[in-house]
Amino acid sequence: MRSLNLDYACDFAVETARKAGEILMSNYNHVKIIDSSHSSDLTDLKTLADVDSDNLIRDAIARNFPDHNIISEEEKAKEVESEYTWVVDPLDGTIPYTYMTSDHFSVSIGLCRGKKPILGVIYAPLRNELYAALEGDGATLNGTPIKTSTLTEMSKAIIGAEYGHEKRTNTLDFHRKILIPEGVRYVLTLGCATLPLAFVASGKIHAYYSSHLEPWDLSAAAVINKEAGSKVTTLDGKVWELGDESILCANPTLHKNLMEFFKK
Numbered sequence: 001m002r003s004l005n006l007d008y009a010c011d012f013a014v015e016t017a018r019k020a021g022e023i024l025m026s027n028y029n030h031v032k033i034i035d036s037s038h039s040s041d042l043t044d045l046k047t048l049a050d051v052d053s054d055n056l057i058r059d060a061i062a063r064n065f066p067d068h069n070i071i072s073e074e075e076k077a078k079e080v081e082s083e084y085t086w087v088v089d090p091l092d093g094t095i096p097y098t099y100m101t102s103d104h105f106s107v108s109i110g111l112c113r114g115k116k117p118i119l120g121v122i123y124a125p126l127r128n129e130l131y132a133a134l135e136g137d138g139a140t141l142n143g144t145p146i147k148t149s150t151l152t153e154m155s156k157a158i159i160g161a162e163y164g165h166e167k168r169t170n171t172l173d174f175h176r177k178i179l180i181p182e183g184v185r186y187v188l189t190l191g192c193a194t195l196p197l198a199f200v201a202s203g204k205i206h207a208y209y210s211s212h213l214e215p216w217d218l219s220a221a222a223v224i225n226k227e228a229g230s231k232v233t234t235l236d237g238k239v240w241e242l243g244d245e246s247i248l249c250a251n252p253t254l255h256k257n258l259m260e261f262f263k264k
Contacts, residue, residue, distance in 0.1 A: 004084060006119065009065070010134045013109045013121040016060045020053040020090055020107040021125035024097065027052075028126070031098045045094045050074055053090035053107060061086050073216045085112045085242065089216035093192030103127050104190040106198075110219030115241035120220030122198045131198040133227035141202050148229040149203040152253040154261060157184045160196030160208040162217075174209060174235075177262060197221035200249050201228035207250035207258060211235060218247055231255040235262065 027049040034046045054074040061070055062078075065086070070078040072088035086109065091097060093105030103126040111119035118135040131146075133139035139146050151157060159178065178184050188205065190196055193213055199205045201224045222232050222240050233239055235246040237259055250258060 004065075006134055009111060010119055010121070010132065012060070012064055013111065013119060014123075014130065014132055016057055017107045017109050017121045017123040017130065018125075019060075020057050021123045023053045023056060024049050024091060024105070024107065025125050028097070029100065033098065045098065046074070047091070047094060047098055049097070050091045050094060054088065057088050057090055057107075057109065061088075071215055073214065083113055086110070087112060087117075087215050087219035087242065089194065089214075092194045092217065093190070095191045102190065104192040104195050106192065106194045108194040108216060108220045110216075110221075110223065112219060112242045115243060117219050117223035117226075117240075117242065120223040122194045122220050122224065124195055124198075129198070131201065131224050133201075133224040135223060135227070137227065139201055139224045139227040141198075146202040146228050148201060148225065148251045149206050149254075150251055151206045152251070152257065154184050154254070154257050155182075157206040157250075157254060158186045158188065159184050160188045160190065160199065160205055162189060162191075162193045162196070162210045162213060174211060174262060177264070183261070193217040194221050197247075197249060198224060200230060201225045207248070207254055209235065209248045209258070210246060212245045213247065214245075215242055218244075221249075222247070225249050233259075 032048040054072050068082045069085040089108040092108050096102045097105035106122050106124040109121045120133050122131040131141050197208050200208050225232050230249050231252045232249045234244045235248050
C-alpha cells in the first residue's frame with residue numbers, strides 16, 4: 001500500500017465536499033424525494049440529491065484512493081482491508097434541506113486511520129461555511145482558525161442534541177435531566193448532527209450530545225472538535241472512535257461538568 005499524503009487527502013476532501021455542495025444547491029428548491037416506503041426505517045428520507053452527492057464523493061475517493069475503505073450513508077460499505085476508511089454523509093440534514101426550514105444541512109467527509117478520526121471536512125453550502133481539520137494541524141472555518149468556547153457554567157450553556165433514526169427515545173432520559181431548572185440554558189435540535197457539532201468547534205454553541213448516531217454523522221466532526229480544543233467522548237466517557245454510537249463534546253471543563261450531571 002502506498003503511503004498517504006495527509007495534506008493532499010485534506011485538499012481532496014475540501015474540493016470534493018465543495019463539488020458535492022454544488023450538487024445540493026443545484027437541486028435546492030426543487031428537491032426530488034425518492035420513495036423509501038420499502039425501508040424498515042420509517043424516519044428515513046432520501047432525495048435524488050443524496051444519491052447524486054454520494055455517487056460523486058464515492059467515485060472521487062475510488063479514483064484517488066482505490067485501496068481505501070469507504071463507509072457512506074447511501075450505499076453499502078466498500079471494504080478492502082485498508083487501515084484507512086473514508087466516512088461520508090453526502091447530505092446531512094435532509095429534512096431541513098428538503099422542506100427548506102433552515103440552512104442547517106451539509107456535506108461531511110471524514111477519514112479514519114483504524115478507528116481514529118484524523119481528517120474531517122464539513123461543508124454547509126447555503127451558509128457558505130467550510131469547517132476542516134487535520135490531526136495535529138488545528139481546525140478552521142473558511143480557512144480561519146477556530147477554537148471551542150471556554151464557557152464552563154452549565155446554566156449558561158447552549159447545547160446541541162439529536163435523536164437519530166433509531167432508538168430515538170433513548171435521548172429522552174438525557175433531555176429530562178438537562179432541562180430541569182438546574183440544567184442548561186437551552187437545547188437545540190436542528191435535524192442535522194454535523195453542523196451543530198461544527199458549531200461547538202467554532203464556539204457558536206457550547207456542547208453537543210446524542211445517544212445514538214451513525215459513523216457518518218460523527219467522524220468528521222470528531223476530529224474537527226478535537227483539533228479545536230473540545231473533549232470528544234461517548235456518553236460513557238470513552239474517547240470517541242469509529243463505530244461508537246453516542247457522543248458528548250465540549251471544552252474539557254464543561255465536558256466534565258456535563259458528565260457528572262448526567263451521572264446524578
